[in-house]
Amino acid sequence: MRIVLVGPPGAGKGTQAAYLAKNLSIPHISTGDLFRANISQGTELGKQAKAYMDAGDLVPDEVTIGMAEDRLDQSDAAGGFLLDGFPRNVGQAQALDAYLAAHGIRLDGVLDLEVPEDEVVKRIAGRRVCRNDSAHVxxxxxxxxxxAGVCDVCGGELYQRPDDAEDKVRNRLDVYHRETEPIIDYYKQQGLVQTIPALGKVAEVTQRAMDALRREA
Structure with a gap:
């Protein structure tokens, strides 16, 4: 299957993407992984992205699209994929459609993880991370x-990352509503969107998503 996963920050996209990709035996392709891989490997696109990032600028769509297309050209994506964080706007969605059409394939579905905004703020602003190891959350x-305030794993101090402060979270939500949410309407016009309530246990949300995909199949 070829799937796009959409949802606001804090919706659990990364967690759900990992479970769904495993259940469906397809690669999980995230924007973060694309950037890290290209930068660490020193690809031309990675060098371009790093230059923009080092300057504090947004990476242009054409660079992100180029990375995504290179990844989709790899053999493990031939039988399907799950995209997480790409496309991020309508322009990227149109570029993805053009790429798929050129290869004679199309998306099977777009899963929209739906979480109330107040819950998103609560989820992110309530996170505390260990200063010794950011994997301890x-x-x-x-x-x-x-x-309180002490990591169970190593005894390190727990703190709130600056990006997790409520005002920063609400700003990220504003950016999501302005830039990414319009792709939901774009894909609805193609009849591809399945809205998945993303409240509840991880396994319950995964099951809802799998059930929606079976209905699409």
Whole structure:
């Protein structure tokens, strides 16, 4: 299957993408992974992206699109893929459609993870990360440490990352509504969108998504 996963920050896209890709035996292709791979490998696109990022500028669509197309050209994506974080706007969605059409294929579905905005803010602003190891993540409500402010794993100090502050989260949501949310309407016009309520346990959300994909098949 060829799937695009959409949803606001804090909707659980990364988590769901990993589970869905495993269940469907297709590669999970995230924008973050594309950037990290191209930069670490020193590709021409990676060098271009790094130059923009080092200057504090947004990476242009054509660079991101180029990375995505190169990744989709790899053999493991021939039988299907799950895109997470790409396309990020209508221009990128149109470029993806053009790429797929040129290869005689099309998307099978677009999964829209739906989470109330207040819940998104609560999820992200409540995160606390260990200063010693950022892989140790807790939450003031959903995953509390045994001792307030102390990492259960290594005893390091837990803190709120600057980007997780409520005002920054709401700004990220504004950007999502302005730039990314329009692709949902774009794909609805193609009859591809399945809206997935993303509240509840991870396994429950995954099952809803799998059920939606079976209906599409």
């Amino acid at each position: 807790f939450h003031v409500e959903y995953n509390q440490p045994e001792a």
